[in-house]
Amino acid sequence: MGCKLLPFRDYDEHEVINLFRYSGTVPVDQGTIVTITNGAGWDQSNADTQFLGGAGKSYNNTVSDRYGVYAQVKTAATGDANPLGMLLHSVKEVDENGEKLLYNPRKMAEMEVVLSGQAVPIVTRGIFLYSGSTIDGETVDPGAPLYSDANGLLTKTAGGSDQAKVAQALGPVDATYKSILIKLEL
Numbered sequence: 723m724g725c726k727l728l729p730f731r732d733y734d735e736h737e738v739i740n741l742f743r744y745s746g747t748v749p750v751d752q753g754t755i756v757t758i759t760n761g762a763g764w765d766q767s768n769a770d771t772q773f774l775g776g777a778g779k780s781y782n783n784t785v786s787d788r789y790g791v792y793a794q795v796k797t798a799a800t801g802d803a804n805p806l807g808m809l810l811h812s813v814k815e816v817d818e819n820g821e822k823l824l825y826n827p828r829k830m831a832e833m834e835v836v837l838s839g840q841a842v843p844i845v846t847r848g849i850f851l852y853s854g855s856t857i858d859g860e861t862v863d864p865g866a867p868l869y870s871d872a873n874g875l876l877t878k879t880a881g882g883s884d885q886a887k888v889a890q891a892l893g894p895v896d897a898t899y900k901s902i903l904i905k906l907e908l
Contacts, residue, residue, distance in 0.1 A: 725753035725854035725875050727810070728901055733848025739807060740841045745794035748838045749814040753852055754874035755798040755888055756844060757805045762794035790839030797874035798888075800881030805870055805888055807844040807908050811836050846908045849892070852876060853901040862902060866891045876904065 741764050744750055798805040811834045817823055823830045824837060836842045856875040857868070868889040871877040876889060892903040 724751040724873065725852065725856075726751060727753045727808075728851035728853055728899075730851035730903075731848065733845050733850070733906075737845055737847040738810065739844045739846065741791065742793045742795045742806075742841065742844060743791045743839050744796070744809070744813040744836075744842050746796045749812060750797065750809065750874075752809050752812045752834060753850075753854065754809045755805050755870040755876070756795040756807060756809060756874060757798045757802050759794040759796045762792070764793040791841050795842075795844065798870040799874075800870070800872045801885050802870060802881075803884045803886050805886060805908060807846040808850075808888075808906055810834070810843040810845050813838055813842055845906065848906050850904055850906060851901050852889075852904045853899070857895060857902055858900045860895065862891045862895050864891055864893050868904060876902075 742758070744756070745759050745762065795806055814823060814833075814835045815837060817826070817829060817833065823833075823835060830836065854875045856871050856873070856877045860878050862868075862878050866878055867880075867887040868876045868878055868891055869880045869885050870888050871879075871881070878891075888908060889904040889906045892905055895902045
């Protein structure tokens with residue numbers, strides 16, 4: 723398990739960016755810290771969509787093209803000085819049964835998932851109940867700064883002197899539920 727945002731969330735929709743797609747290895751979990759991919763930031767001249775290919779098998783006299791956005795983000799690495807934010811939705815192609823989510827948009831919405839190529843909501847500020855495999859084994863004091871590790875997960879260990887603080891712990895890691903209340907500050 724990577725990370726997960728639990729149902730307790732307090733953020734303003736004005737702090738959510740919906741202009742970027744995820745460009746890393748899929749699947750990726752919600753709660754992953756991301757940064758803008760070099761050379762693939764938002765550009766007004768590329769405001770149109772990008773052709774991603776067909777939605778599925780091609781048949782004569784049918785069109786089922788998929789389009790996505792140009793601007794891209796990737797998982798933040800240890801030492802990143804400028805993380806953009808945290809994914810509010812996961813990026814996946816299939817559900818838990820191996821069924822393609824492309825054909826089931828209702829289930830995608832219920833699971834808080836987007837397909838690769840689609841704009842993924844990225845939050846830059848707010849309070850979240852966060853559960854992550856890295857922070858689970860750490861002793862975190864309330865008020866402690868939190869950083870991104872090599873996999874975009876929160877950790878209390880800074881990866882370098884120029885690494886930006888991503889969040890602040892608002893309490894200790896809960897031993898039973900293995901979660902922590904954080905204040906995201908990007």
